[in-house]
Amino acid sequence: MRTPMSVLRLPRGPDPNSRGFDPNSPRFIALCSTTISSSTDTETDSVQIGEEQCARSMLRESFLRTLIAMTNKQVQFYMYERVKVNAVFGASDIDVLNFQVSDLQTPIGVQKEALLRCQDVILYSFDL
Amino acid sequence: MAMRQTPLTCSGHTRPVVDLAFSGITPYGYFLISACKDGKPMLRQGDTGDWIGTFLGHKGAVWGATLNKEATKAATAAADFTAKVWDAVSGDEVLTLAHKHIVKSVNFTQDSSCLLTGGNDKTIRIYDINKPEAEPQEITGHTSAIKKALWCNNDTQILSAADDKTVRLWDRTSTAVVKQLSFDMSVSSMEYIPDGEVLVITYGKTIAFYNALSLDLIKTVDAPASIHSASLHPDKDFFVAGGDDFKLYKYDYSTKEELESYKGHFGPVHCVRFSPDGELYASGSEDGTLRLWQTEVGKTYGLWKCVLPEEENCEGRKFEETI
Numbered sequence: 001m002r003t004p005m006s007v008l009r010l011p012r013g014p015d016p017n018s019r020g021f022d023p024n025s026p027r028f029i030a031l032c033s034t035t036i037s038s039s040t041d042t043e044t045d046s047v048q049i050g051e052e053q054c055a056r057s058m059l060r061e062s063f064l065r066t067l068i069a070m071t072n073k074q075v076q077f078y079m080y081e082r083v084k085v086n087a088v089f090g091a092s093d094i095d096v097l098n099f100q101v102s103d104l105q106t107p108i109g110v111q112k113e114a115l116l117r118c119q120d121v122i123l124y125s126f127d128l
Numbered sequence: 129m130a131m132r133q134t135p136l137t138c139s140g141h142t143r144p145v146v147d148l149a150f151s152g153i154t155p156y157g158y159f160l161i162s163a164c165k166d167g168k169p170m171l172r173q174g175d176t177g178d179w180i181g182t183f184l185g186h187k188g189a190v191w192g193a194t195l196n197k198e199a200t201k202a203a204t205a206a207a208d209f210t211a212k213v214w215d216a217v218s219g220d221e222v223l224t225l226a227h228k229h230i231v232k233s234v235n236f237t238q239d240s241s242c243l244l245t246g247g248n249d250k251t252i253r254i255y256d257i258n259k260p261e262a263e264p265q266e267i268t269g270h271t272s273a274i275k276k277a278l279w280c281n282n283d284t285q286i287l288s289a290a291d292d293k294t295v296r297l298w299d300r301t302s303t304a305v306v307k308q309l310s311f312d313m314s315v316s317s318m319e320y321i322p323d324g325e326v327l328v329i330t331y332g333k334t335i336a337f338y339n340a341l342s343l344d345l346i347k348t349v350d351a352p353a354s355i356h357s358a359s360l361h362p363d364k365d366f367f368v369a370g371g372d373d374f375k376l377y378k379y380d381y382s383t384k385e386e387l388e389s390y391k392g393h394f395g396p397v398h399c400v401r402f403s404p405d406g407e408l409y410a411s412g413s414e415d416g417t418l419r420l421w422q423t424e425v426g427k428t429y430g431l432w433k434c435v436l437p438e439e440e441n442c443e444g445r446k447f448e449e450t451i
Contacts, residue, residue, distance in 0.1 A: 013140050
């Protein structure tokens with residue numbers, strides 16, 4: 001009767017809230033060059049990088065504000081396979097992978113609560 | 129005292145795992161990528177199975193996945209008719225290469241400058257990763273879907289296995305067939321070992337070993353069940369295989385003797401590969417899990433720790449089993 005081999009712990013599973021690739025891991029810090037780097041070659045570079053970062057921040061903020069503005073409003077989602085559905089937008093998850101919606105109007109009936117996979121959405125529109 | 133194998137189960141995928149690949153040994157250890165029908169290939173730390181990240185972007189089942197030697201790039205082949213190249217450190221998608229049909233196989237050259245792809249459109253393609261907008265070099269000839277395409281002989285030649293029951297060796301420059309092997313049935317898997325130029329092919333219940341340069345047969349071994357994948361240990365003393373009966377088999381390469389068989393998976397085993405240091409092998413199954421198995425059961429390595437129950441260890445404290 002052989003004794004089973006002991007293990008310290010089980011392998012860590014995926015984080016349900018993120019896609020991983022921890023930016024604080026030693027490997028990431030050592031290997032990842034970002035468009036924003038702390039050491040720049042010339043002043044022009046640093047100005048360009050600063051401008052790029054401003055533009056990125058502005059776009060990101062606008063996007064987040066649209067999500068807030070959409071809350072509890074009727075939104076039309078245009079998706080792949082010529083799918084066009086209406087729903088009341090609830091919330092997005094942190095990585096914008098899923099949208100939580102209510103009263104999703106589908107060809108086979110109204111779904112009270114649903115999750116829309118963001119990668120399937122081509123565009124969405126709503127009235128302010 | 130002989131210990132019983134305790135496989136480490138890596139969960140996270142929600143559909144069958146159809147392909148897996150290890151990177152080389154890097155300053156940060158070695159890594160493992162898994163291809164899954166759920167469309168979300170995952171990167172894991174190779175020696176522990178710890179999840180590092182998920183590559184998001186494919187819109188269909190991922191049939192093939194690979195890492196470059198340094199684990200800085202990943203490539204995936206999917207049913208959405210694309211092959212994608214990823215930054216394996218940040219998880220970002222770097223390139224999408226559109227194909228005309230399902231892509232099944234991807235493979236980097238040693239210097240990671242070129243990507244080989246093969247799939248259901250029966251054409252092998254070579255992409256220059258630094259010039260992605262350039263037209264890929266195409267190699268045609270197979271009369272059925274390509275299952276696997278691998279660089280060999282220092283990236284000067286290409287080995288491909290297809291549903292037309294052939295394995296072909298091509299010259300990269302001339303794109304002509306150098307040699308061809310024909311089988312009675314479709315080849316289920318192919319592994320290329322550059323060190324020693326060995327080609328491992330599985331078909332039916334057979335695991336066959338060939339010289340990768342001459343395609344001369346070295347030996348064949350028959351297993352108790354239909355085999356989907358096999359892998360030869362880096363030191364060429366063992367090989368492992370798995371298939372339809374859900375079990376993993378371990379054989380002595382020289383004597384062809386079956387040494388061990390392990391139950392554990394709840395579905396057919398689709399892929400199995402030894403780690404680059406040979407200390408463990410990973411298997412992917414229809415049951416949606418990856419399992420890591422020790423080559424030498426009883427050795428302290430990764431998450432496995434040798435604890436002898438009779439002895440008092442570490443200043444006389446008693447150990448608890450942690451499973």
